[in-house]
Amino acid sequence: GAVVSQHPSWVICKSGTxxxxxxxxxxxxxxxxxxxRQFPKQSLMLMATSNEGSKATYEQGVEKxxxxxxxxxxxxxxxxxxxxxxxxxxxxxxxxxxxxVRETQYFGPGTxxxxx
Amino acid sequence: GESxxxxxxxxxxxxxDNSIINCAYSNSASDYFIWYKQExxxxxxxxxxxxxxxxxxxxxRVTVLLNKTVKHLSLQIAATQPGDSAVYFCAENPSxxxxxxxxxxxxxxxxxxx
Numbered sequence: 001g002a003v004v005s006q007h008p009s010w011v012i013c014k015s016g017t018x019x020x021x022x023x024x025x026x027x028x029x030x031x032x033x034x035x036x037r038q039f040p041k042q043s044l045m046l047m048a049t050s051n052e053g054s055k056a057t058y059e060q061g062v063e064k065x066x067x068x069x070x071x072x073x074x075x076x077x078x079x080x081x082x083x084x085x086x087x088x089x090x091x092x093x094x095x096x097x098x099x100x101v102r103e104t105q106y107f108g109p110g111t112x113x114x115x116x
Numbered sequence: 117g118e119s120x121x122x123x124x125x126x127x128x129x130x131x132x133d134n135s136i137i138n139c140a141y142s143n144s145a146s147d148y149f150i151w152y153k154q155e156x157x158x159x160x161x162x163x164x165x166x167x168x169x170x171x172x173x174x175x176x177r178v179t180v181l182l183n184k185t186v187k188h189l190s191l192q193i194a195a196t197q198p199g200d201s202a203v204y205f206c207a208e209n210p211s212x213x214x215x216x217x218x219x220x221x222x223x224x225x226x227x228x229x230x
Contacts, residue, residue: 002162032216041124043205043220044160093159103148103209103216107159 003027004096006108013084014116020080021111023094030096033077034105035069038091050077074099084115124203126225135193137224139206144187146208150218151180151191155202163191163204193226201228 003026013019023033031052036044048069049057056069068080077096081088091112095105129135141149147168152160166173166180166189173180179192189206203225207218 004159006159034217043222046217049217095159097216103218104150104162104165105216105218106162107152110157110159112157 002098002101002104002106004094004106004108006094006111008111009109010112010114012114012116015085016083018080018082019084019113020078021092021094021113023077023079023096023108025075025096025098025106028096028098028100029074030077031074031099032097033071034095034097035067035077035079036093036095038093038110044093047079081113084113086115089113089115124223124225126227128227128229129196130229131196131198133196135191135196135200135226137191137193137204137226139189139191139221139224141187141189141206141208141219141221143208143210143219144184146210146219148209149180149182149189150207151178151189152205152207152220153200153202154205154223160205196226196228198228198230201226 005024007022033050035047037047038044046059047062050069050071052071052074058064071077091110093110095107150165151163153163154160164175164178164180166182171182177194181190203223205223206221210219
């Protein structure tokens with residue numbers, strides 16, 4: 001149980017294009033999903049908290065117009081990196097909080113983004 | 117990109133020995149803690165959790181110890197195996213029952229020597 005999927009697992013794109021990453025909770029409902037960014041050999045940095053049916057809450061320093069988040073259902077949240085640039089290249093990971101299990105977050109496998 | 121000068125603490129353990137990974141947390145109001153395992157190129161995997169009303173919790177081959185007095189958390193892995201090689205992160209829920217956000221520690225890289 002508690003499986004979270006992400007798609008795509010990796011993506012290479014040209015500078016200036018937009019990239020959408022999907023995060024799905026496969027066997028549970030998630031009112032809250034989280035988006036993280038991770039650079040090599042570093043810990044996870046929370047970018048935003050995504051709540052089903054409402055606007056996402058962004059962490060300080062994260063541009064909400066750059067990283068668009070949509071949480072349209074209890075099992076799906078999407079992160080769109082708009083007008084991507086090489087400095088946006090990173091490992092993006094989502095997590096989902098099970099309605100019934102309170103604080104525990106289950107993570108997806110991550111999406112590696114490379115912007116050329 | 118990668119920050120210059122950042123290195124993960126590394127713990128090297130002989131296969132079959134026990135491993136102890138330590139974590140100091142920052143917020144005395146945190147009431148929930150989780151240990152995650154992250155293999156290279158993958159997302160973090162839940163290992164074990166503990167609430168602040170407990171000081172010890174055991175799982176399969178793993179034990180988490182919580183010392184609230186000194187704000188210290190540890191993960192013990194019994195009979196360490198090569199498949200245990202990974203980066204281990206502790207995480208705390210610093211805001212109690214509110215946002216359910218987690219704050220992650222810096223991570224420790226565990227290398228198991230066959």
